[in-house]
Amino acid sequence: MDLQLAGKVALVTGASAGIGRTIARMLAAEGCRLAILARRRPLLETLAAELPAGAGTLVLAEDLTDPGSAPRIRDAVLGHFGRCDILINNAGGSRGQPPGELGAEAVWQEAMELNFHAARRLTHALVPAMRAGRFGRIVNVTGPDEPFSINPANAPNGATHIWAKALSREVGRDGITVNSIPPGRIRSEQIDARVMPDEASRRAWAEKEVPAGYIGQPEDLAVLAVWLASPLARYITGQVIHVDGGTRRSSN
Template sequence: MDLQLAGKVALVTGASAGLGRCIASMLAAEGCRMAILARRRPLLESLAAELPTSAEPLIIAEDITDPAAAPRIRDAVLGRFGRCDILVNNAGGSRPQPPGELGAEEVWQEAMELNFHAGRRLAHALVPAMQAQGFGRIINLTGQDEPHNVNAANAPNGAVHIWAKALSRQLGRDGITVNSIPPGRIHSEQIDLRVMPTEESRRAWAEREVPAGYIGQPEDLAVLAVFLASPLARYITGQVIHVDGGTRRFSH
């Protein structure tokens, strides 16, 4: 299937590792020109070296929680490519609190900045260019908003889902779609090094919680993100699509 992505310009945040790196690689393989953003420049440089020359990779080493970062990032992408067709807001992270603790104020503020405001500011900065060209795709990698415990990331995840739904309604007639993808347990730095650091713990959790029977690979989610980025996905907007091997128990 031709996803009609050749020549499109995509910006992926959190592109240095894990899901972001995989999504960037897949978009480039489909013919996108790539802007790749993260804080760790050496990892971005290694990713750029792996991409096809047609991707013309633009490396942006930025901390997106800086309120002044969004216009700088927009100007860098538009200055290089003259347009931005696809924004993948992938940068973010879980912030679970120890049992019996609620978390310091700065933890909650940081979680909201990283998981909600940073992506929102970047999307708002790029929307006018997308409107002018009559095409845009905004894809947010979020996380669960079902509170199993106190986690400072749950509230911004829910905020992204609500904001993205509202934005999709406002921008639908401009040819811009806005969707959110909450990953389940998928192999990444966060899951493999922090949440479940041993193979035994990962296997036991998957056998108990995942109907598919295993923890997903980044490619299992990236294929959805790349499809949502394509012109073929024009009628899919305002959605929250879980990629978790069936782990989520809710029917909607």
Template structure:
């Protein structure tokens, strides 16, 4: 299937590693021009060097939670490419707590997992509206409260905000969707949650109906499709990619 992505301009945040890096690569392979944002320049430069020349990669080194980062990024992308068709809000992180958690952790989790992506989106929406096309995909996470995790609340906030935004922007040719990953091999999962192959196998055997931990490509293919013109009738959705781990039906 031709995803009709050739020449589209995509911005991927948190692109230096893991899911963001894979999504950026897949979009570039489908013909997108690419802006990649993260804090670690050497990893962004390594990624840019592996992308096809047609991607014309724009490396943006910034902390997207900083004041003014959304506007700086918008200006850089529009200044280079003249448009932005796709935004993948990928940066974020889990914040599990052993107790209730201090106030500063909750505030930081809301900033990195909700407000920073919201500001980036709001900065780029006017340009998408002007061109009557846009694809916004938010990489979120579970809002199931298994334990006290400061990221659960902002994940839920993103899902609600994105649903409202999808209703407001639908007639402008802009779709807005959220994709919560399950356990998928990534920098965070491998380093913090399931650091050994034995741990991954045990968790998959107990929790994942398909029986294995997903790879970044398992999620990246869905995100790439949602970014395409082919996905024009899919908006306002929360689509889990978790091998069937989620226990409720909606």
């Protein structure tokens, strides 16, 4: 199937590893021109070298928690490509707390800054250009907002889903869609290092919690992100679509 993405300009944040890196590769394979962003420039440069020459890749080493980063990124992308059609807000991270602890104020503030405000600021900076082009795809890779435990990342996930829904109603007539994808357990740096560092723990989790029977790979989520970024997904907006192998128990 032709996703009609050839020549589209996409900005992927958190592109240095895992889900973001995989989404960038898939978008490039579909013919997108790419801006890739993260804090670790060497990993971005390695990725850029792997992408097709036609991607014309722009490498942006930025810390999105810096409030001044959004206008810098906007100006760099628009200055290089002339437009931005697709924004993949993938940068973020979990902030779990030890059992019985509620967490320091600084941890909660940092989690909200990284997992909500950073993507909101960057999106708001780029929406005017998308409106001018009468096309835009905004895909937020978020996380679950089900309160399994005290995790400072849960509140920003919920905030992102509500903000994205409101934004989708604001920009829908401009040809812009806004959707969110909360991943379940997907193999990544964070999951492998912090949550399930060995194969035995991954197998035990999958057997107990995942109806699909395995921990997902980045490709399992990236295929949805790329589809939502395409012109074909024009009637899908304001949605929160879980990619978790059936782990989530709620039906809505």
